[in-house]
Amino acid sequence: MRRRNLLANLAVTAAAVASSRLPASGAEPGEATLGEALVAGLRDAMLGLGGASTALSPEQAPAELARALSDFHACRYGSLTVRLPRLIRAGHALGAGTNQYATLAQTYVLATWMLVKLDEQHLGWVAAGRARRLAEAGGDVLTVAEAARNLAVLARKAGWGERAMSIALAAADDPGLREAGRAGAAERGLLIQSAAYTAARGGDRQGMRQLTAEAGAIAAELGGTPLLRDHGGGINPITVQLHLISAENSASDPAAALAAARAIAPQSLPSVKRRSRYYTDVAAALGQLGRRDDCIRALLTAEHHAPEATHTRPAVRSLVSGLLASGRTTSELRGLAARSGVLT
Structure with missing residues (x-):
């Protein structure tokens, strides 16, 4: 029953x-x-x-x-x-x-x-x-x-x-x-x-x-x-x-x-999900260290591998928002922010 x-x-x-x-x-x-x-x-x-x-x-x-x-x-x-x-x-x-x-x-x-x-x-x-x-x-x-x-x-x-x-x-x-x-x-x-x-x-x-x-x-x-x-x-x-x-x-x-x-060699990771996580984690570390340009490049690489996850995950969108608010913006950052719904 x-x-x-x-x-x-x-x-x-x-x-x-x-x-x-x-x-x-x-x-x-x-x-x-x-x-x-x-x-x-x-x-x-x-x-x-x-x-x-x-x-x-x-x-x-x-x-x-x-x-x-x-x-x-x-x-x-x-x-x-x-x-x-x-x-x-x-x-x-x-x-x-x-x-x-x-x-x-x-x-x-x-x-x-x-x-x-x-x-x-x-x-x-x-x-x-x-x-x-x-x-x-x-x-x-x-x-x-x-x-x-x-x-x-x-x-x-x-x-x-x-x-x-x-x-x-x-x-x-x-x-x-x-x-x-x-x-x-x-x-x-x-x-x-x-x-x-x-x-x-x-x-x-x-x-x-x-x-x-x-x-x-x-x-x-x-x-x-x-x-x-x-x-x-x-x-x-x-x-x-x-x-x-x-x-x-x-x-x-x-x-x-x-x-x-x-x-880690990123290409050795077994799925798109894992490669996306690798690059977003690297971006988070670079962001903590104040390496803005490298952080943005890592996020763009994550987006290349997994655009839907990069544009959707709150943790990534928060990182993008922080970059927008904390310093110089670039066309690449503004584009990523727009695609992620951070900028409308």
């Missing part, structure tokens, strides 16, 4: 977090407003609003999820604006069943990633909670752990550093992951890596570097091919090093972030 009722019970929990500032979904957005359109679509799908969508059979849903994950790795936000809300509606329409729970849980994990990137924490909490409950109902230990990782990220963004650390490390110690072979080890590495970033945000540079080294040791033992690629991009030694750039930036050590970046 609990499984049969789960999907219906979940549908009412997002009502309190629907945001009145979001546009109605269904419009054709420009790149600068893709984030608002995506959040609006997810909001309405999670609330059971928005009209009928194309039905998916139980056999079609996993393939559609695979396409959405491909869009995520390629930073095709426009495609996700259509595909991801449709997957949520279709998943709820399919009803109970272990396979349906697994696919919908993974869909909610992907929705949480996007909501975190777009700084929509309220809906992110709802999506992460649904992902965990659905994964638990389906007995999917890896997705349960990935949902916990998302909850840890949300707790960190809410300023609850100790709780974020506890969520990530408790999930990493779950015996189920130790019984899940190489995939379980990879998920443990991702959770430890998340804890490292939390340590950085709390100003604990030594703890951050120790935890990053632990995640790196796991990645090195697993080999060079990224494992669990569909868990936010997965883990291998290069992705751990990429994560270190962000962590050093967060620990307010931009020189160390640039040193970490120099250890």
